[in-house]
Amino acid sequence: xxxxxxxxxxxxxxxxxxxxxxxxxxxxxxxxxxxxxxxxxxxxxxxxxxxxxxxxxxxxxxxxxxxxxxxxxxxxxxxxxxxxxxxxxxxxxxxxxxxxxxxxxxxxxxxxxxxxxxxxxxxxxxxxxxxxxxxxxxxxxxxxxxxxxxxxxxxxxxxxxxxxxxxxxxxxxxxxxxxxxxxxxxxxxxxxxxxxxxxxxxxxxxxxxxxxxxxxxxxxxxxxxxxxxxxxxxxxxxxxxxxxxxxxxxxxxxxxxxxxxxxxxxxxxxxxxxxxxxxxxxxxxxxxxxxxxxxxxxxxxxxxxxxxxxxxxxxxxxxxxxxxxxxxxxxxxxxxxxxxxxxxxxxxxxxxxxxxxxxxxxxxxxxxxxxxxxxxxxxxxxxxxxxxxxxxxxxxxxxxxxxxxxxxxxxxxxxxxxxxxxxxxx
Ligand SMILES: [Zn+2]
Numbered sequence: 001x002x003x004x005x006x007x008x009x010x011x012x013x014x015x016x017x018x019x020x021x022x023x024x025x026x027x028x029x030x031x032x033x034x035x036x037x038x039x040x041x042x043x044x045x046x047x048x049x050x051x052x053x054x055x056x057x058x059x060x061x062x063x064x065x066x067x068x069x070x071x072x073x074x075x076x077x078x079x080x081x082x083x084x085x086x087x088x089x090x091x092x093x094x095x096x097x098x099x100x101x102x103x104x105x106x107x108x109x110x111x112x113x114x115x116x117x118x119x120x121x122x123x124x125x126x127x128x129x130x131x132x133x134x135x136x137x138x139x140x141x142x143x144x145x146x147x148x149x150x151x152x153x154x155x156x157x158x159x160x161x162x163x164x165x166x167x168x169x170x171x172x173x174x175x176x177x178x179x180x181x182x183x184x185x186x187x188x189x190x191x192x193x194x195x196x197x198x199x200x201x202x203x204x205x206x207x208x209x210x211x212x213x214x215x216x217x218x219x220x221x222x223x224x225x226x227x228x229x230x231x232x233x234x235x236x237x238x239x240x241x242x243x244x245x246x247x248x249x250x251x252x253x254x255x256x257x258x259x260x261x262x263x264x265x266x267x268x269x270x271x272x273x274x275x276x277x278x279x280x281x282x283x284x285x286x287x288x289x290x291x292x293x294x295x296x297x298x299x300x301x302x303x304x305x306x307x308x309x310x311x312x313x314x315x316x317x318x319x320x321x322x323x324x325x326x327x328x329x330x331x332x333x334x335x336x337x338x339x340x341x342x343x344x345x346x347x348x349x350x351x352x353x354x355x356x357x358x359x360x361x362x363x364x365x366x367x368x369x370x371x372x373x374x375x376x377x378x379x380x381x382x383x384x385x386x387x388x389x390x391x392x393x394x395x396x397x398x399x400x401x402x403x404x405x406x407x408x409x410x411x412x413x414x415x416x417x418x419x420x421x422x423x424x425x426x
Contacts, residue, residue, distance in 0.1 A: 038394070189217070247359055
């Protein structure tokens with residue numbers, strides 16, 4: 001039986017997957033194939049990335065534009081935090097679809113099915129299966145086919161930390177891999193991302209979290225070995241969704257727009273600058289499109305803005321100018337070291353609600369070198385043990401690779417399957 005197991009350690013940087021911090025993954029690298037030019041999407045944020053892993057498409061097509069975003073609803077720009085458990089259900093009611101393209105879970109529903117356990121935010125977890133084609137377990141509520149809640153005793157009651165990841169990993173191994181054995185099994189760990197937001201990269205607390213996340217991945221690698229001993233042809237995908245940069249400053253983008261006369265006031269619906277960590281999505285109401293040229297002139301003069309991508313170039317970033325999205329802004333970033341010698345620094349955009357990012361701690365969302373350096377290592381049929389691939393790859397390539405292994409069609413995806421082309425008889 002052909003199966004695929006995916007383990008994501010959220011936010012783990014490729015340059016930190018080393019023997020000293022992650023011995024289990026470092027050992028796995030020697031028997032898997034690694035992808036050293038692997039990239040995230042824009043924004044490099046967990047909900048957006050979850051949808052891209054799940055669909056094999058960029059945000060332009062899966063439509064989850066950001067961890068926070070705006071929807072044009074009945075002529076009004078409305079700001080949303082997409083971590084909300086109900087966001088994708090709300091989006092379906094407003095726009096007619098949750099995600100714009102099918103997920104892996106939908107594609108494998110009649111071919112062995114999918115089970116996903118995610119300890120990320122509910123909004124990120126539900127991006128794997130917003131329409132209820134498989135089993136999805138998350139601390140915000142767990143569902144079976146038809147989005148029918150699983151029995152109370154089967155709900156996933158994990159805490160959003162290492163302890164929750166540990167409990168979830170144990171359950172994944174015994175129940176999902178050991179007993180239920182779907183065609184596609186996905187484990188999405190919340191660490192080290194959660195810890196990286198709270199402490200400096202390279203600090204003792206961070207290194208301890210890396211080691212534990214690595215150990216959890218190691219348990220799954222061992223479990224897959226046992227599965228293979230029963231005769232299953234298992235493709236094992238280990239990776240992360242994005243990396244992190246160190247926050248060296250926080251900018252209130254909307255306040256600067258108000259000060260410059262480009263936004264009417266804090267609650268006005270003419271222009272919204274929605275924070276996505278080290279990126280911002282700038283929306284302009286269609287009735288105020290005359291503001292766009294002035295906004296562009298203003299943004300290019302701002303020393304806090306790194307790369308500014310206008311509407312007609314959003315496609316290059318995998319985005320589309322839907323719902324008034326007028327600019328994607330990656331905040332200024334450089335390769336400077338933090339106090340622990342970990343490179344990669346960025347400015348962060350202050351969120352309109354909730355706490356601003358912690359100065360000196362990790363964040364992501366933009367196009368900085370290290371937030372755009374997740375890791376990817378794949379072991380199984382079509383991959384070279386101990387091999388290294390240097391061509392650019394993206395997290396959207398995971399879904400077509402999964403479908404290729406399972407022998408299912410993958411037409412119409414943005415990504416491509418990563419298996420080596422094998423010539424029969426060679
Ligand atoms: Zn993430």
